[in-house]
Amino acid sequence: MILRSLFSVVLVLLPLHAEPTVPAPVRQAETATSEDHPFLDNSGPPRWSKMTPEQLRIDSEIALQAAMDKLRVIEQVTEPTYDNTFGKLANDMTMVNTVMRTSLLSSTCDSPEWRTATQELLARFTTFDTAFWQNETIWKIMQQAAASEWAKTLPPHRRYFMQEVIQRFRMEGIDLPPARRARLSAIKQELTDLAQQFSANLIDSRREWQFDLTPYADLGGIETLHFEQEGNRRMARLDQAFVILSFADDEKLREAVWTAMKTLGKTPHDNSSVIQRILALRHEQARILGYASYADLVAARCMMGTSEAAERHIRSMLHHLTPQHETALENLRKAKAEHTHNAAAILQPWDTGYYTIRLSRDEAPFNGYEFSRHLPTRYVLPRIFAIFSELYGISITECPAAFAKPGSKPAILPGTAEVWAPGVRYYEVRDKTTGTHLGSFYIDGDPRPGKKPGTWTQTISIGKPASPQSPLIPHYAAITTSLPSAGTLSSTAIATYFHEFGHILHQMLEEVECPSLGNYALEPDFREFPSILHEKLAREPEILARISQPAIPAALLTAFTANHRFFQAYDAIVPYHQALIDLELHRHYEQYAGKDIDTVEQEIIRKNSLPATAFNSCPLRTNLHIFANFYAGVYYTYAWNDMLAEDAFSRFREKGLTNPETGDEFRRTILSQGSSKPAAELYRNFMGRDPKPDALLHSLGIKPQKEIPSDAKTR
Ligand SMILES: [Zn+2]
Numbered sequence: 001m002i003l004r005s006l007f008s009v010v011l012v013l014l015p016l017h018a019e020p021t022v023p024a025p026v027r028q029a030e031t032a033t034s035e036d037h038p039f040l041d042n043s044g045p046p047r048w049s050k051m052t053p054e055q056l057r058i059d060s061e062i063a064l065q066a067a068m069d070k071l072r073v074i075e076q077v078t079e080p081t082y083d084n085t086f087g088k089l090a091n092d093m094t095m096v097n098t099v100m101r102t103s104l105l106s107s108t109c110d111s112p113e114w115r116t117a118t119q120e121l122l123a124r125f126t127t128f129d130t131a132f133w134q135n136e137t138i139w140k141i142m143q144q145a146a147a148s149e150w151a152k153t154l155p156p157h158r159r160y161f162m163q164e165v166i167q168r169f170r171m172e173g174i175d176l177p178p179a180r181r182a183r184l185s186a187i188k189q190e191l192t193d194l195a196q197q198f199s200a201n202l203i204d205s206r207r208e209w210q211f212d213l214t215p216y217a218d219l220g221g222i223e224t225l226h227f228e229q230e231g232n233r234r235m236a237r238l239d240q241a242f243v244i245l246s247f248a249d250d251e252k253l254r255e256a257v258w259t260a261m262k263t264l265g266k267t268p269h270d271n272s273s274v275i276q277r278i279l280a281l282r283h284e285q286a287r288i289l290g291y292a293s294y295a296d297l298v299a300a301r302c303m304m305g306t307s308e309a310a311e312r313h314i315r316s317m318l319h320h321l322t323p324q325h326e327t328a329l330e331n332l333r334k335a336k337a338e339h340t341h342n343a344a345a346i347l348q349p350w351d352t353g354y355y356t357i358r359l360s361r362d363e364a365p366f367n368g369y370e371f372s373r374h375l376p377t378r379y380v381l382p383r384i385f386a387i388f389s390e391l392y393g394i395s396i397t398e399c400p401a402a403f404a405k406p407g408s409k410p411a412i413l414p415g416t417a418e419v420w421a422p423g424v425r426y427y428e429v430r431d432k433t434t435g436t437h438l439g440s441f442y443i444d445g446d447p448r449p450g451k452k453p454g455t456w457t458q459t460i461s462i463g464k465p466a467s468p469q470s471p472l473i474p475h476y477a478a479i480t481t482s483l484p485s486a487g488t489l490s491s492t493a494i495a496t497y498f499h500e501f502g503h504i505l506h507q508m509l510e511e512v513e514c515p516s517l518g519n520y521a522l523e524p525d526f527r528e529f530p531s532i533l534h535e536k537l538a539r540e541p542e543i544l545a546r547i548s549q550p551a552i553p554a555a556l557l558t559a560f561t562a563n564h565r566f567f568q569a570y571d572a573i574v575p576y577h578q579a580l581i582d583l584e585l586h587r588h589y590e591q592y593a594g595k596d597i598d599t600v601e602q603e604i605i606r607k608n609s610l611p612a613t614a615f616n617s618c619p620l621r622t623n624l625h626i627f628a629n630f631y632a633g634v635y636y637t638y639a640w641n642d643m644l645a646e647d648a649f650s651r652f653r654e655k656g657l658t659n660p661e662t663g664d665e666f667r668r669t670i671l672s673q674g675s676s677k678p679a680a681e682l683y684r685n686f687m688g689r690d691p692k693p694d695a696l697l698h699s700l701g702i703k704p705q706k707e708i709p710s711d712a713k714t715r
Contacts, residue, residue: 037062039098042461042473045417045426045440046101049404053117056102060121063095064128075137080145082154086162090514097461099125104458104478108420109406110203110450119196126192130185133172142166157676161517164675171300173289180288187285194278199628201269203452206622208269211236211244211260213253220249238264239453246353251340258350262598265621275597275620278627283589295586295633302525302634303679307587310525310636314579317639317693320702321573328569329611335359349612356570366563371556372488379549380489384497385427387543391663392509392671393432399440401426421448425485429508439463439475439508445485455481455496457503462515475507491538491560494547498538502531509667512674519674524630525637526679530670532638533645533652539564540657565701572700575639577610582626582635584608597621646696648687 035041038050039059070088077084102121106114132138145151146162154162173184213219213227213234222244227234236244236257244257265271282294291297295307304310332355333347339358347355360366385396403422404410412418417426423446429438442460447453456479463475479500483493506519519527537543541557552560584604585592592600597620605612625631652662669685683691697703 039063039101042097046460046476048105048418048420049406049408049410051101051105051420052406053113056098056117056121060095060098060124063098064124067095067128071132071135071138074141075135077141080141080148082145082150082158085142085145086158086165087514089165090161090516095125096515100459100461104460104480105420107452107458108444108450108480110452115196115200119193122192122196123189126189127185130172130188133169134174134181134185136174139169139174142169157513157517160677161514164521167301171289171297176288184285184288187281187288191278191281191285194274194281195628198271198274198278199624201271201274202265202622202624202628205264205266205269206238206453209238209241209261209264211241211257216250216253216256218250218253221247245350246357248354251348251351254350254354255348262619264619266619271621271627272596275627276594279585279589280593282586282632283593293587293589293633295583298524298586298633301523303523303683304525304636304640307583307633310634310640311580311583311587314576314583314636314639317643318573318576318580320693320697321576321700324569324700324702325573325611331359332356332570352570356567360563360566364559364563364566366559367556368490371552371560372490374548374550374552374556375489375494376549377483377485377487377489380494380547381497383547383549384501387537387546387658388501388505389432390658390660392505392667393660393664394438394509395430395432397428397430399426399428401442420444421446421451423485429504436472437474439477441476441504441508442478443485444478444480445483447482447484452480453482455479455483455500457500459507459520462507462518462520463510464515465511465513467513475510477504477507479504491544491564494544495535495538499531499535502534505534506530506671509671510674511672512676517674517676519671522675523679524634525640526644526682528637528641529644529648529679529683532641533648536645536649537652537657542657568700575636575642579636579639580604580608580610581620582631582633585626586633643693643696644683644691646699647691647693648683650695651687 037055037059038047039056040063041047074085074088081087099121102114102118106118142165146166151159151162173181176184213236214232219225225236225240225243227236227240229235238261241257241261245254248254248257279294286292286294286297289297291300293307295310299305299307299310302310304313329347329352332352333345335355335358336347336351337343337345339355382398389395400413400416401419401424402410402412402416403419403424404412406420410418417440419426419442421444424442424444426440426442428440430436431438444451458478458480460476460478461473463473464470466472479497481496481500483489483496489497510519512518539561541554541561544557544560545551581601581604584607585600592603595603601620604610620626625635631637648666652659652666655662666686670682673682677685680690
């Protein structure tokens with residue numbers, strides 16, 4: 001998963017370069033990279049100890065003032081050139097970095113102060129952002145520039161960027177009458193607040209969730225879990241709830257835990273009205289802009305092209321996947337019938353995890369504990385880096401890092417990077433041939449209070465290759481995860497690392513003319529492609545043998561592969577179900593308008609004849625991807641990118657998984673390109689053709705009845 005600011009695309013377009021002719025606030029901005037403004041500073045690794053909520057208010061004010069002054073300069077352009085219009089928009093990242101660094105700190109060091117400061121920052125930037133896209137003077141200048149004779153002779157990436165900016169103005173409502181534009185601004189502002197509210201409710205809800213186990217005498221299957229004692233009561237935390245659902249023998253207990261998990265995002269931190277409002281506002285926004293639905297609005301900037309194509313693709317894949325999944329569910333039901341001595345037993349949602357694990361012990365036994373013993377983090381990570389080094393001609397090295405308390409005056413040695421919490425590690429990525437420092441990343445693995453659970457990669461600042469005007473600025477990013485840096489890694493944890501390193505490589509190896517053409521501005525339904533592709537390496541016996549210490553024995557690798565295939569029959573369909581649910585909500589909103597989200601869930605299940613297991617134990621009201629960041633209407637990205645990744649992975653298999661020639665081609669055609677070309681074109685440049693589902697179906701052991709046409713569209 002990758003988490004980026006709500007404003008990523010917008011803010012990178014914001015002008016922040018100081019002009020010699022503009023007044024006082026810009027002079028402030030000229031010094032913005034000095035010691036005093038850590039949120040704006042690009043001179044080296046970020047200085048986290050100086051980043052406080054108070055400092056954020058000062059720095060964001062400077063960034064905003066500079067942006068407004070720059071707008072005034074563009075407004076005065078009488079003879080547009082690329083450099084004084086689009087070129088000017090494309091080149092600064094100060095404001096983006098401010099938002100990204102804030103976003104990282106508020107999700108890893110949550111506190112009421114950070115929440116307030118983040119909310120203020122986002123509200124201010126939304127106001128400014130909206131004003132920018134609705135600025136008629138700038139719009140006229142941009143149109144005039146785009147229609148110029150010189151524009152026709154620009155290199156393709158610049159023409160593509162111009163086209164993207166023009167489209168973005170239209171999608172922000174520049175052609176609409178003033179009253180409707182004003183309404184759009186109000187909607188955007190409210191949606192920003194609601195996303196924050198949704199996220200805050202969920203964080204509080206997850207933190208406070210607990211389950212009283214005291215009435216349950218039978219703890220068979222979960223004897224090894226240590227539960228907290230509150231007086232006479234024995235309480236389970238949320239992370240333990242997932243273990244209970246998979247291992248507890250007592251069905252009544254599993255059912256009770258599953259039911260209790262339905263209160264997440266509900267009681268007492270209720271997201272119901274937040275969700276209803278978000279969906280209503282998104283729909284209104286789409287209709288004002290002339291789109292039938294919110295899904296259509298977001299699809300206009302996607303590889304898939306339309307939400308109809310997305311739904312067609314998901315349904316066509318479900319057509320192939322469903323028979324295998326139904327058989328798998330029937331096998332689980334039979335296992336339950338046998339276990340409970342009840343031939344008519346019905347498989348319940350709280351049974352799926354439990355019986356999948358039981359059945360796997362018979363059909364595809366695998367000792368996960370023994371497997372992990374071969375994967376100690378301290379050996380594995382450098383070996384994964386060695387694989388990337390071989391593939392892409394880079395080196396990844398851990399460098400000294402130290403934590404200093406925010407607001408303190410740290411005595412940090414030269415050459416040591418500051419980190420935002422104890423235990424965060426710091427790595428540098430360099431090009432092996434030239435030695436160039438391409439970027440750096442952090443790994444924040446240890447759980448602690450105030451840190452959001454889950455794993456994601458977050459951009460911290462966007463770099464830029466060297467140019468005659470400026471030296472190279474390295475990229476910075478962070479992997480935030482709940483995988484402790486000490487100990488060993490499970491097969492899932494290994495895949496998670498490969499996935500997140502995919503995001504890191506996608507950023508670090510980017511070589512584009514300006515930050516606005518970076519990978520983070522890619523079509524949303526292509527962003528997970530490199531990560532899912534790298535994740536596939538983590539399941540290859542050859543790679544696992546290479547990164548393990550001592551090397552995993554061949555028999556254990558064979559068992560792992562068989563076990564992975566066994567679980568695929570249950571898991572492969574999940575992203576397709578979730579994609580369909582998201583498309584239902586955002587394509588056919590009118591059917592669900594004003595209804596409680598729990599009722600909506602039930603209606604979607606019935607309407608699409610989905611198995612009850614299409615929803616895991618956590619309901620829609622906890623879905624951050626759909627309600628708090630930008631995968632709304634494009635949740636199909638995961639399923640779609642898995643198909644692209646399996647297809648593209650066939651090229652890695654052809655000549656050897658770590659073949660430098662294939663790696664170099666992938667780096668050149670995909671990783672280095674950012675968003676300087678449409679995603680469909682990037683894909684074709686690597687594959688020499690459009691995507692096909694055959695490789696994915698083959699990997700799942702499914703024989704397609706007939707050829708499925710690809711739904712990929714070139715915009
Ligand atoms: Zn990802």
